[in-house]
Amino acid sequence: MDCRCIQTKILYAFPLLICLLFGSCDCIIDPMPGWEKPTPCPTSITLNASKLTLFEGRSATVSIREGVGHCYVQWNTSSYYVVGLVENNGGAATVVARHAGEAVVSATPRWTKSDGQSPSCQVTVLPVSVYRMTLAPETLTVIVNSQAIQVLEASLFDSVGVALQRSELTWATSDSSTAKVFWSSGHSGHVRGYRVGEATITASFENASATALVRVVPQ
Numbered sequence: 001m002d003c004r005c006i007q008t009k010i011l012y013a014f015p016l017l018i019c020l021l022f023g024s025c026d027c028i029i030d031p032m033p034g035w036e037k038p039t040p041c042p043t044s045i046t047l048n049a050s051k052l053t054l055f056e057g058r059s060a061t062v063s064i065r066e067g068v069g070h071c072y073v074q075w076n077t078s079s080y081y082v083v084g085l086v087e088n089n090g091g092a093a094t095v096v097a098r099h100a101g102e103a104v105v106s107a108t109p110r111w112t113k114s115d116g117q118s119p120s121c122q123v124t125v126l127p128v129s130v131y132r133m134t135l136a137p138e139t140l141t142v143i144v145n146s147q148a149i150q151v152l153e154a155s156l157f158d159s160v161g162v163a164l165q166r167s168e169l170t171w172a173t174s175d176s177s178t179a180k181v182f183w184s185s186g187h188s189g190h191v192r193g194y195r196v197g198e199a200t201i202t203a204s205f206e207n208a209s210a211t212a213l214v215r216v217v218p219q
Contacts, residue, residue: 045073045109047119052105054097056128057162062105062121063092073107076118083123098165100127130166131159133210135203140214142179142193152181152189152212154203166205174200179214193217 045064052060064073075093077083083103084096095105106120134155142150156164171181171189179199181189189203193216202211 045107045119047107047121049121052095052121052123053126054095054123055126055158056097056100057158057164059094059096061088061092062095062107064107064119073109076106076108077103077123078106079103082125095121095123097123097125099167100125128158128162128164130156130164130205130208132157133203133205133208135201135210135212138212140191140201140212142191142214142216143219144193144196144216146193146219150191152191152201152203154187154189154210156187156205156208170204172202172204173214174202179216 048063048065049060052062054060062075073091075085075087077085077095079101080098082097082099082101083105084098085105086094086096088094093105093107102125103123104120105123106118108118134157136153136155140150140152154169156166158164165187167186169184169187169189171184173180175197176199178195178197179191179193179201181201182192183190189201191201191214193214196216196218198216199214200211201214202209204210
């Protein structure tokens with residue numbers, strides 16, 4: 001049974017079930033009014049770029065080549081640490097350079113019996129120096145000996161203000177007997193207060209740093 005003729009304005013599940021039980025699932029289903037039907041991908045597809053070089057914090061769009069309508073593909077990256085993906089629509093995705101390194105972005109066709117090939121784009125991410133850091137909030141109030149978690153968030157920027165990602169920051173305190181970062185993850189520093197008073201917390205990476213004032217108050 002060829003289910004390409006099946007359309008519904010009610011539910012997506014019914015025609016899909018019929019496709020699975022009785023025939024080919026290379027079908028075009030119209031589940032909702034105004035929904036744009038995807039075009040079945042051709043047997044082989046290619047991307048608009050085979051290689052990309054980006055600086056950290058920058059992004060670019062990778063898409064299947066024009067001429068195949070609204071062909072939908074599934075986007076993947078070999079390393080989310082190096083490259084993140086934001087899918088714009090079925091046929092394009094924004095490649096976000098997160099950390100220096102290399103990754104492969106690939107596209108797998110949907111809605112078709114493809115030839116098993118997934119065209120790919122080799123992405124090289126070049127490092128950028130951290131120029132400026134900030135800590136938020138600039139003033140943090142913590143209850144002494146409280147188990148409630150208070151967090152300082154660091155933001156890192158290059159020389160033109162583009163946000164950067166770094167896996168490990170260095171945290172320090174002016175008075176560890178009053179307050180300190182007892183655990184950190186990524187750009188987050190988890191603060192605990194040990195006695196009433198004030199301490200300055202400093203986050204740093206390479207030559208950039210930022211500070212926040214921590215006030216420890218009684219329970």
